[in-house]
Amino acid sequence: MEVFVLEIRCSYQGKDDVLYPVLLRNGKELVLVDCGYAGSMPLLQAAANRHGISLDALTGILITHHDIGHMGGVQELKMAYSAAKVYASATEAPYISGKEKSLRLQQAEALYDTLPEDLKAWARQLQETLKAVQAVAVDGIASESGVPASWGDMQIIPTPGHTPGHISVYLPQSKTLLAADAVVVEKGELELANPALTLNPEQAIASVRRLLQLEVDQLICYHGGMVEKDIREKLERLVEKYTPVQPPPASSDKDQPDAYSSPACYAHLKDFREGF
Numbered sequence: 587m588e589v590f591v592l593e594i595r596c597s598y599q600g601k602d603d604v605l606y607p608v609l610l611r612n613g614k615e616l617v618l619v620d621c622g623y624a625g626s627m628p629l630l631q632a633a634a635n636r637h638g639i640s641l642d643a644l645t646g647i648l649i650t651h652h653d654i655g656h657m658g659g660v661q662e663l664k665m666a667y668s669a670a671k672v673y674a675s676a677t678e679a680p681y682i683s684g685k686e687k688s689l690r691l692q693q694a695e696a697l698y699d700t701l702p703e704d705l706k707a708w709a710r711q712l713q714e715t716l717k718a719v720q721a722v723a724v725d726g727i728a729s730e731s732g733v734p735a736s737w738g739d740m741q742i743i744p745t746p747g748h749t750p751g752h753i754s755v756y757l758p759q760s761k762t763l764l765a766a767d768a769v770v771v772e773k774g775e776l777e778l779a780n781p782a783l784t785l786n787p788e789q790a791i792a793s794v795r796r797l798l799q800l801e802v803d804q805l806i807c808y809h810g811g812m813v814e815k816d817i818r819e820k821l822e823r824l825v826e827k828y829t830p831v832q833p834p835p836a837s838s839d840k841d842q843p844d845a846y847s848s849p850a851c852y853a854h855l856k857d858f859r860e861g862f
């Protein structure tokens with residue numbers, strides 16, 4: 587697969603944001619990995635055009651997880667490019683298709699009563715934004731054990747933590763990793779994507795450890811873009827940073843859903859406003 591990083595500049599709740607969706611192309615397929623907030627389609631089209639690519643050839647849209655910055659624009663893309671099939675992990679699919687209520691919305695609602703008055707107007711606005719996300723049918727499941735054969739040597743790497751069914755994409759031939767929100771670039775270093783929004787920090791760090799098992803020459807973060815230097819060292823520093831302060835709790839599998847539904851993850855409200 588050829589890799590084309592799309593840089594799109596958008597605004598989320600009045601704040602400028604730069605996102606890096608990726609187009610993957612081989613002789614048969616043109617697959618977009620994540621697609622920005624609602625209204626991003628013209629930005630995606632323009633970014634693709636800058637690589638000499640028309641989205642008219644789009645055959646697939648792979649959504650790494652159901653945060654609005656990743657799936658907000660999928661419905662409009664599906665309307666415009668009906669041949670493109672939407673893929674996601676089995677865990678994220680019900681949230682993307684609207685069969686399950688967004689975990690972010692559940693958490694925003696759970697948090698509301700605990701907020702100081704001056705944040706409540708903003709929190710109501712956030713809930714409305716989350717409610718307004720257009721659900722879209724998921725046509726196929728992308729998993730560790732399978733993507734469409736025509737996608738070639740692409741591998742799906744489950745990287746839960748940020749959300750339960752979050753996935754990253756690995757292309758062994760070019761040793762390229764699309765991390766999505768498993769890691770982000772901040773001031774030249776790798777970091778967890780907004781720790782206040784990381785639904786299960788222990789799992790998120792376990793996912794970073796998993797990425798360390800891959801040989802990576804190019805790391806593409808949805809927030810921060812391309813990293814080509816010292817990838818392993820940066821991933822190791824990230825693991826080290828969180829390991830001493832957040833040892834895995836002695837929890838059974840039974841505790842996992844609680845870890846995901848706990849509003850305690852939102853201790854740092856100002857971080858909650860940083861986006862998805």
Ligand SMILES: [Zn+2]
Pocket residue numbers: 651653748767779862
């Ligand atoms: Zn996210």
